[in-house]
Amino acid sequence: MEGGDMDVGNAKFGGQEAMVIFDRVFIPTQHIFMDGEFDFASLLVERFTTYHRRSYVCKSGVGDVLIGAAAAIAEYNGITKASHIKDKLVEMTHLNETVYGTGIAASYQGYPTSSGAYICDEMLANVCKHHVTRFPFEISRLAQDLAGGLVATLPSEKDYNHPEIGVLLEKYLKGKADVPTADRMRILRLIENMTLGRNAVGYLTESLHGAGSPQAQRILIARGMQLTYKKRLARVLAGIETEENKEEVVEELSGYFARVFKEEV
Ligand SMILES: Cc1cc2nc3c(=O)[nH]c(=O)nc-3n(C[C@H](O)[C@H](O)[C@H](O)COP(=O)(O)OP(=O)(O)OC[C@H]3O[C@@H](n4cnc5c(N)ncnc54)[C@H](O)[C@@H]3O)c2cc1C
Incomplete structure (x- = not known):
């Protein structure tokens, strides 16, 4: 609201959610998938959610960005040599690749149905999505750990550009000597954006509830x-x-x- 592009964290991309109300909708006959065949209702939902839950492998791409941001802020904070920093980056990568691995495996073990259409492995698709309800939260926690409290207390771009306050911020927010203070601020804002701000909607809450809340996957895992x-x-x-x-x-x-x-x- 103060202008500039630094505070938004990611000025180029952000999701958009909408509530769509279908009221008195005309559906052409060729677009009706089920017309009273309620025996297949459960199967339809299971197959739809299998595709949908497998697609959650996309969150590992977002995880790659957050791991990169966490590694960058550790470097900008000037603390790359501490062993726990590397260990946390390893943990984040392990969690992220686990999501990736189960998503890819669900497709790799896909099989043709009698219609000829392929379906991915139901168990692995549900396991992939169930990981996604948890691991982005832990990856985000570790990113905030490495970022430090500034991720939530950072003054604004307007403050940074203020003739009096800006000089003080430049001095007191300096991390590693050869890294511009503004770069450190930009990475902090990106981590804030992904774990607390606009893009946390997609990376956290949508990971939790999209394609069904966690219990929905547990029901399918239990069945299989x-x-x-x-x-x-x-x-x-x-x-x-x-x-x-x-x-x-x-x-x-x-x-x-x-x-x-x-x-x-
Ligand atoms: C940012 C975002 C984007 C989304 N995008 C999409 C999308 O693109 N496509 C799409 O299809 N969906 C999308 N979803 C919707 C998502 O599928 C739903 O949010 C999800 O199905 C959960 O439903 P709900 O939000 O109404 O929560 P609720 O169903 O109200 O669940 C809340 C809690 O109540 C529990 N609960 C609910 N019913 C029962 C019951 N009968 N018995 C016991 N416990 C129960 C749940 O387990 C959960 O813990 C999106 C959601 C979000 C947040």
């Missing part, structure tokens, strides 16, 4: 966790179940595991 099959693996290795007393185990399996293990089960 194949406990009967896994208990049987344990029983066989423990010597409880043998070829002679083998139980018939038939369980509804999902995705890749359905194709690979159904015959074995």
